[in-house]
Each structure stands twice: as structure tokens, then as C-alpha cells.
Amino acid sequence: MKQLLILSGKGGTGKTTVAGAFIKLAGKKAFADCDVDAPNLHIIYSDGEIKEEKPYYGLKKAVKNYDICIQCGKCEELCRFSAIRNGILKPMECEGCGVCEAFCPVKDDKGKKAIHLEKNISGITTVSAINGEIFSQAQLRTGNGASGKLVTEVRKNLKNFAADEEFAIIDGSPGIGCPVIASITGVDLVLIVAEPTISGIHDMKRIIETAERFGVPCLICINKYDVNTDKAYEIEEFCNQESISLIGRIPFDASVVKAVNQCKTVMDMPDSPAADALRGIWEEIYKVLTS
Numbered sequence: 332m333k334q335l336l337i338l339s340g341k342g343g344t345g346k347t348t349v350a351g352a353f354i355k356l357a358g359k360k361a362f363a364d365c366d367v368d369a370p371n372l373h374i375i376y377s378d379g380e381i382k383e384e385k386p387y388y389g390l391k392k393a394v395k396n397y398d399i400c401i402q403c404g405k406c407e408e409l410c411r412f413s414a415i416r417n418g419i420l421k422p423m424e425c426e427g428c429g430v431c432e433a434f435c436p437v438k439d440d441k442g443k444k445a446i447h448l449e450k451n452i453s454g455i456t457t458v459s460a461i462n463g464e465i466f467s468q469a470q471l472r473t474g475n476g477a478s479g480k481l482v483t484e485v486r487k488n489l490k491n492f493a494a495d496e497e498f499a500i501i502d503g504s505p506g507i508g509c510p511v512i513a514s515i516t517g518v519d520l521v522l523i524v525a526e527p528t529i530s531g532i533h534d535m536k537r538i539i540e541t542a543e544r545f546g547v548p549c550l551i552c553i554n555k556y557d558v559n560t561d562k563a564y565e566i567e568e569f570c571n572q573e574s575i576s577l578i579g580r581i582p583f584d585a586s587v588v589k590a591v592n593q594c595k596t597v598m599d600m601p602d603s604p605a606a607d608a609l610r611g612i613w614e615e616i617y618k619v620l621t622s
């Protein structure tokens with residue numbers, strides 16, 4: 332299975348718009364949303380038969396039994412993350428280090444400490460089949476820090492359920508942190524959707540560096556290039572200097588927004604200049620993936 336990952340560094344540059352279009356264009360494929368903090372590919376690809384929905388247990392978290400606690404204050408004194416304040420445990424701030432449990436002097440009749448670690452549901456993974464094509468995604472629960480592990484789970488599910496597919500198209504998350512690193516490992520190609528703004532260019536450079544560190548080849552396309560042609564030109568110059576292929580420019584197109592409002596991809600919209608540009612970009616990517 333050839334895996335294409337779509338990234339940008341900066342959020343909101345058009346990753347999901349591009350991923351949604353490629354899923355439509357690619358024919359036989361599987362797809363995944365690795366933006367587990369804020370998944371949104373399901374807005375376009377929602378009607379499927381659920382194959383599997385599972386809780387994902389990530390980091391353990393502290394649980395406090397207030398009935399047996401003698402309020403000695405040891406756990407509060409030792410917690411490096413200030414997750415216990417005025418005797419009250421704030422589960423959202425617990426990092427699961429286990430120091431409180433190790434030093435708590437009180438046990439219940441089953442030997443469980445007054446403060447102890449317990450399994451914790453970090454998120455929910457879902458695999459669905461849409462017209463026979465596998466869609467793997469997950470939603471991280473608020474206050475959980477296991478985003479990288481959850482992304483790894485999404486990719487594992489994609490491989491397990493769609494091992495025979497020719498392509499996998501993966502919508503990545505913004506930034507360069509854990510979820511991006513978990514999504515980049517082992518993919519065949521990264522497409523960076525660059526935005527012609529100061530922050531868009533800055534973040535594009537950071538994500539190129541990240542991909543290079545993992546030895547994954549990168550291609551670039553500029554989205555909404557006509558909104559700031561000076562900055563679009565700066566991206567082109569950068570690509571020339573660094574010998575990175577710029578494979579397309581997508582214009583600002585009101586039908587992209589209309590498509591999202593109708594829960595469709597831009598490829599479903601008539602007379603869309605953005606759809607025309609995306610068709611050309613997909614052809615280039617297809618050539619690289621199948622060469």
C-alpha cells in the first residue's frame with residue numbers, strides 16, 4: 332500500500348480540502364484522518380458502515396479515594412504537575428507519573444492506595460467502510476496527551492482493515508509535534524499544502540525539515556495562491572532554491588466553502604477552478620506514487 336500524507340505545518344491551510352478531493356479522485360484506496368485533536372474529514376465522508384469502534388487506553392491517570400484519604404498532603408507536595416490543589420485532584424492536569432501513588436501512606440482493605448493510577452480512555456478509534464473503502468479515524472478526549480499514540484493506532488487500523496488497497500490517503504494534523512511525527516513515519520510521500528502568508532511560509536519550512544529528518548520525500552502545492560501573489564512567489568523561489576517540486580497552485584474558490592457547507596468535496600462542485608487545479612496535482616502525485 333502506497334501511503335500519501337498531507338501536511339502543512341500551519342493549521343487551516345486546506346489539508347482536508349485537498350485530502351477530500353484526492354479521496355474522490357484516487358479510485359481504489361483507503362483513507363485516514365490523523366488529526367485526532369480535531370478530526371474533520373468525517374464531515375465529507377460520514378455515511379459509512381461502522382466496522383469497529385473501540386476505546387483507546389493511553390496514559391493511566393490518578394484517581395483519589397476521598398473516603399480513606401487522611402489529608403496528609405504528601406501527594407500534593409510531590410506532584411510536579413500541580414495536579415492536586417487544596418487536596419483536590421484535577422484529573423485533566425494529571426500526567427500519570429505515579430509519584431503520588433508511590434508515596435501515599437494509606438491503603439484500602441484490598442491494598443489499593445488512597446491515590447492510585449487507573450486505566451484511562453484517551454480516545455475512541457473508528458473504522459468504517461464507505462462504498463467498500465476503509466476510513467480510519469479517531470477522536471482524542473479533552474485533557475488527554477496521548478495524541479501521538481492515538482495516531483499510531485489510526486494507522487495500524489488502516490493497515491489491518493485495508494491491507495490490499497493500492498493507495499492510502501492520510502489527512503495529517505497541523506504543527507510538527509507528536510501526532511505529525513506519528514503520522515509521518517513510514518509513509519511514501521508527503522504533500523505539503525502551503526499558504527502564501529508569513530506564518531504559512533514559516534511553518535511550511537519547519538514541516539519540510541521534519542519530513543527530511545524522517546527521510547520522506549516532499550512535494551508542495553500552494554493553496555489560495557492568488558490571495559497573496561508576492562508570498563506565493565516567495566514559496567516558488569524557495570522551492571527552486573531547495574530543489575523541492577512545486578506541483579501545483581490552487582486558486583481561492585468560493586465553491587470550496589460551498590462544498591464544505593454541503594458536506595461534499597470540491598470535486599463534486601460544477602465549474603470549480605480549485606477542482607481543476609486539484610485534478611492536475613493528483614495526476615502528478617499519482618505519477619510519483621506509481622513510478
Ligand SMILES: Nc1ncnc2c1ncn2[C@@H]1O[C@H](COP(=O)(O)OP(=O)(O)OP(=O)(O)O)[C@@H](O)[C@H]1O
Pocket residue numbers: 339341342343344345346347348349366369371504505554555581582583584585587588591605
Ligand atoms: N482554495 C480555497 N478557496 C477558498 N476556500 C478554501 C480553499 N481551501 C480551503 N478553503 C477553506 O479554508 C478553510 C480551511 O480549510 P481546511 O479545513 O481544508 O484546512 P485544514 O488545513 O484541513 O485545517 P485544519 O488544520 O484545521 O485541519 C475551510 O473553510 C475551507 O473551506
Ligand code: SF4
Pocket residue numbers: 392393409410411412413414415424425426427428429430431432
Ligand atoms: S500521577 Fe503524577 S501527575 Fe498525576 S496526580 Fe499523581 S503525581 Fe501528579
Ligand code: SF4
Pocket residue numbers: 395399400401402403404405406407431434435436437445446
Ligand atoms: S498522600 Fe494519600 S493520604 Fe495523603 S493526601 Fe494524598 S491521597 Fe490523601
